[in-house]
Amino acid sequence: MPRVVVNVMPKPEILDPQGKAVTGALKRLGFDGLTVRQGKRFEIEVDGEVTPEVLARIGEAAEKLLANTVIESFDVVAD
């Protein structure tokens, strides 16, 4: 089935406590020089073809529900 992926990330200016904790843990494990920001990935299966209209509709869904655009940004990509 065709799939569309929505990636949601905390906006750069918003503090990311989870990413910060992961960054710290990596550093303690010896993975130096890596800075992590943690987001979410939604894999969406679509009935029928992935047309520009379908992508636009999923963009609407992301704007309305999947992301909170006060603190997060998102992108929509056909997989």
Place this chain on the structure above:
Amino acid sequence: MVRIGVVTFPGSLDDHDALRAVRLTGAEAVPLWHGSDSIDGVDAIILPGGFSYGDYLRCGAIARFSPVMSTVIDAANAGMPVLGICNGFQLLCEAHLLEGAMIRNEHQHFICRDVRLRVETIDTTWTCAFAKGDEITIALKNGEGNYQASPETLRKLEDNDQVVFRYLDNPNGSAHDIAGITNERGNVVGLMPHPEHNVEELTSPTLDGVKFFESVLQFLSARV
């Protein structure tokens, strides 16, 4: 008698505490249900603490689209007093009745303790019985209470006197030490601490929560 509704969502925890606090203050407590779009003719609404819909996706994000919320949003926009406590505050932000959003606490810890707050404005339906500058102690318990908003929004909140409560000792990294805010009209208030837990001597170190409920009664009785 003034009737105050408390909405129960799947995953609400403090709905019964809120109902009890309403009763103790002398109003009629009306249980409301997330799955119904009726608010049963109440005069004011409380969105309680808890983990509505498991807090899946984001805190309050799914509850925001429950049937009762469309009625709550209309009522809030028409001027009805609405108080969001903890998860209820997150829900009001998701519903865009209040500005900004909550992220995870700085340092990732779940915090459960009494916090000191300063009442910054009494020009709201839920704080009019306080005096401006009052310092109060209220229970706080959450993992995602770190209030954030854009610099423009924060400036607007400060300029319009919409910051209602500030932490005296910021426990979670909230911008501008913000513990609670209101909308422009002052009828919708959200805060992370739990005033409904500070209404009885047996279980709380202070009775500072009582004035939240007295405020709305004072507001509603003045209106009639």
